[in-house]
Amino acid sequence: MIYSESHPGENQTISDVFILVGFSNLDKLQIVLFLVLLVTYLVALMGNLLVILLIKLNPSLHTPMYFFLVNLSFLEICYTTSVVPQLLIHLLVEQKTITIVGCAAQMYVITIMGLTECCLLAVMAYDRYVAICHPLSYKTIMSGRACAHLVGASWIIGISVEVAQITWIFSLPFCGSNRIHHYFCDILPVLRMACMDTSKNEIMVFTVSVLLIIGPFLLIILSYICIISTIFMLPSVEGRNKAFSTCSSHLMVVTLFYGMALITYLGLKSSFTLESDQMLSLMNTIVGPVLNPIIYTLRNKDVKGAFRKTVEKSIFSHNQRKQGMKDRVN
Structure with missing residues (x-):
């Protein structure tokens, strides 16, 4: 792969780094943003670690729902750690660089964690569907082996799809400016730096995203249609309230995850400035990891x-x- 810092018409010079422009234009706010992000990151880290430790230390929580929650918290830790620590360093230094290998590694982690979380949220919805719609068969259907297979399938889908996609992206030739107008290595900003027409490639990326992100979302919707239908057929108000309470936390997490994703990536981005795009992406990076442990503990x-x-x-x-x-x- 050849990466160049030169402008068109100049001799190309090989470079092994990208420059992440990030929030360079917010000179006066970078220290404030650093402190806010540091506190937020520590809260997210401690919150998710606390959830994992509580579930591991308490046998009463060794059930399928909490097994999936441990995996969700682990995903959140990996996702936010792949972005925020580097951003914190870049807020304090002038040279906001990242190596090509580091950029690829970051993109691997971010995309794998994101797609795996989509699949895991669908698995958690299926777990709630079985618990409410087929309670007598729940222990048989959601056995330890079945839970491990479902989580394993989520990871396999996330890893296999995104490793293929990101490896293909970094096999393209890159030239021109090596400045990425983002605070992390996101797919589209990097893809648009290729020395070729990538419109077809962008369509392919969008198609894969729609199929593998909207697909799990449709499974979640279908699960909740069945769940709500079953709940309304329950004879007692107490039974309906209890059934709703077992689903409310997961439903809030799903709404938060897909809501932030839709706002960030599909929310009429042409009407946003570059700075507002980055702020939305930042919210998507930190809001879920911070709020998910709170949702699952307080409720x-x-x-x-x-x-x-x-x-x-x-x-x-x-x-x-x-x-x-x-x-x-x-």
């Missing part, structure tokens, strides 16, 4: 109960150790 009695038990157990163990040390001293 879930099981998780809140597990958190309370874990804290009480930690305090009890700490007090026991202190008492043991006092007894040894005496």
Whole structure:
């Protein structure tokens, strides 16, 4: 692959780096943006790690729904970590560069995590469908092996599709300016730097995105149509409320994920400035990882109960150790 920093008509010079323009125009706000992003990233990191630890430490949460939630939190950690730490560094330095290999690696992680999350949200919707529409067969259908296969399939789809797509993108010849007008290596900004007409390639990328992102979304919609139909047939109000509560957290996460994605990538981007496009992408990068753990903890009695038990157990163990040390001293 040949990458050039030269302008048309000049001799091309080979370069092994891209320049991420990012938020370079916000000179006076970069420190403020750095502090906001740092706090937000730490909240997202700690929130998702807390969810994983709570589920791992509490046997009462070792169920299919929470097994999927562990994978979702892991995806969120990987996704936001692939973008935010680099952005934080670039907000403090003048040379906002990234190597070609680093750019490709970042794009691999971002796209794989994004597509895998789409598939995983569809799997979680299927889990809720089985739990509400086929409760007597739930343990049989959603066995440990079945859950592992469903999660494995989500990862296989995400990895195989995006590895093929990103490898193909980075096999193209790049020339001209090596400046990427974004704060991370997104597909379209990089693809448009190729030394060839990429309109057909962009159509292919869009088609793959529609099929593999809208496809899981349609499965989610179908699952919830069946779920809502079943809930309305339940005889008691208490039963309907309980069924709705088991789905509400997942439904909020799905709405947040697809809502942000639609606003960011399909929301009449021609009417936005470059800066507003980047701000929308940034919101898409950090909002989900921050809010998803909050949604699943504040709206879930099981998780809140597990958190309370874990804290009480930690305090009890700490007090026991202190008492043991006092007894040894005496």
